[in-house]
Amino acid sequence: MWQYLPMNVARLLLQIAVILAACRVLHSVLRRMGQPPVIGEIVAGLLLGPSLLGWLAPSWYASLFAPDSLPLLNSLSQVGLVLFMFVVGLRLDLQEVRESRHVAGLAGLLSIIVPFVAGLGLARPLHALVPEAPALLFSLFLAVSMSITAFPVLARILTDQGLTGTRLGQVAITCAALNDLVAWTLLAWISALAQSGGEAASVISTVGLLVGYGVLMIYGVRPAFAWLTHRFQAAGELPVILVMAFLSSWATEKIGIHALFGAFFAGAILPRGKDDASRRRVDEAAAKLEPITMVVLIPLFFAYTGLRTNLSLIGGSEAWVYTLAIIAVAVVGKVGGALLGGTILRFGVRDSLALGVLLNTRGLVELIVLNVGLDLGILSPSLFSMMVLMAVTTTLMAVPGLKIVLRMPSHTGRPVFGVAGQIFGRRESAGQSSSGF
């Protein structure tokens, strides 16, 4: 047959159709089970990969996702992730983080630090699976990936469960925002470390470039942008905003930090004053970018992740023990950190647990981090598959877990760790109670 389009573009049209259809179907099925939409899309991606489709219908799978079509699928999903991370940055309200940092700051930090430390501990036995990865890099990466919270998924769950306006919801969202900021900054440092290969001179040059980039963005681009907006009333326009986003993304990639960090940072520093107009401008830009990004491009990323995930690589009982250990450490680390934080905030057991279950959703953000790890060679394909399973499990747990926890009696006003609460809690005793949910 005659072909107008390059073969891989023609196949891409079919791939997009199949991926979107699978996402839509699983979206419906899992939605009925009370799961947030993203879960259906992640599961759809896994099912289209070697774990199900490639196993059920190998020849159909081989022709739909022929190896020569994968670079294009990957490229398109990378552009999608750049747009997505930019939108996450745009939607990140630093003002809100700053305002409620006294309330949620310590809890947020604990819900990052505890799983981070737990991840460091887990890294020792797991390193045997990827002996070729540098030990320090491997440990740091595993620690970061344990401490991820998926901001967008969490926001969605809070809306679905009607928790947005509650104190639990506000604390959870602030913790998640803080988490995004810390996780991506940590990942940038890990990337800098990986890039330099541990050489001191190289570390210094990368760190120098990173600091220079940050200074330029905050003290150069940000005010220039605000001035442009004020002067021409035009800087809020989508093309101008996008030029900045793509340039920032390209710059971080060139420095040796992942392109996604630049996209996220560009969104986060975009000036949004207290006034409604500049706030609305940022929201409008995000709203314009979201439909194609979320409906078309992110599902391609899920499918690409699914193609790289092969659950049959988790072979043998030992591998499944590792997988269960990863899931257990991830859950215990995150929920434990939140419990500790909740105690300090004088939350009851119920609300502390609820905060933990919420912050335990790793969703899309974790998958992005895992793909970076696989690309960097820090993860092996089998460890990648285990970690993907952990990301899916912790995200799947959120809604049912939340429902179970919220059914608990809420009048157990007693903090979980009585002593710890008495030690840490004193400074926060200004009449904050867990009632009013």
Added chain:
Amino acid sequence: MWQYLPMNVARLLLQIAVILAACRVLHSVLRRMGQPPVIGEIVAGLLLGPSLLGWLAPSWYASLFAPDSLPLLNSLSQVGLVLFMFVVGLRLDLQEVRESRHVAGLAGLLSIIVPFVAGLGLARPLHALVPEAPALLFSLFLAVSMSITAFPVLARILTDQGLTGTRLGQVAITCAALNDLVAWTLLAWISALAQSGGEAASVISTVGLLVGYGVLMIYGVRPAFAWLTHRFQAAGELPVILVMAFLSSWATEKIGIHALFGAFFAGAILPRGKDDASRRRVDEAAAKLEPITMVVLIPLFFAYTGLRTNLSLIGGSEAWVYTLAIIAVAVVGKVGGALLGGTILRFGVRDSLALGVLLNTRGLVELIVLNVGLDLGILSPSLFSMMVLMAVTTTLMAVPGLKIVLRMPSHTGRPVFGVAGQIFGRRESAGQSSSGF
């Protein structure tokens, strides 16, 4: 330096930033001259190509648009075109075409047929430039490319000039919609012809498949879609709509008709009843797809077109004579056809000329057709460059031309071709006059 992204994806981030910035700047400059936005973007694409950037700064050009980065740029712009043609189909109001077909139908057909015939005439001398292209195919292709009107550009000009509600505006938009429908159907037939290589059996099989596809879409997909919408209130959702669009696009590509035809057709047949709800649903889908498509992806297509256009290939006085001849035939054919049509509608000279100038905008649609021609080998790179210059010139002419024409006295009620008007005009004498503009 460490690279996370594949080299061509990293470069793509910079390419997108540069292309969007160039579009934005030229958009501003040309907007001040009263030109529609698309013109700035088309010109930006040309300037980024070998015609200017590659000539001024060859080493920078060579590193920014390295040959190995072009397939990705092309793939992304093709996905953009699929989305764009789908939106054009969505925005095409067949109801409107049907309702005003008695008024504008004949004028619309004439404004297609006259430049088509003129194109057939021009094909004879021009065939010497691409002797390797089959003569019939070459003639048909040139005829179609002469008869193109850019529906989206025209709609934009009408809005800018405040002509949307006038009779001139309505007739122009109906003619342009008809033109889209006819041009893409003709192109589909030409593609079928090219695909079959003129073999009778092959022609029949392609035509059979095309008819089968059309029947399936109109009598299968369309009612199924309407039923789904009615039954689940959900078919209007973007993912479902997009699955249909990409499948249709893929199917036409497989049949041997260009993928863009399938995308356009999917948009055009999407059920939109007379009721506001279904109308709004289609408009919402289009509005969600437009921002990234129009702001990011279409500029990539313009840049890709600019990279393939090399004005220095139009070398020697003979080539420039050809170029001028192409422009002259395009303008005279289109304006002549509209004048004839205007006469039949009993438009005065002024309004007939205005209709001609409006329908003469070839813009983006022409560039898409020309790229198909270059891909099919019907156009040589130098003839492609000449035709691109024609597309840009006719589009640039529209706004200034319209302003000059509308300054003419409008009370010359006398039809241009008195005799033709008397012959063809009788059936249209139901009190339609050119006043009221």
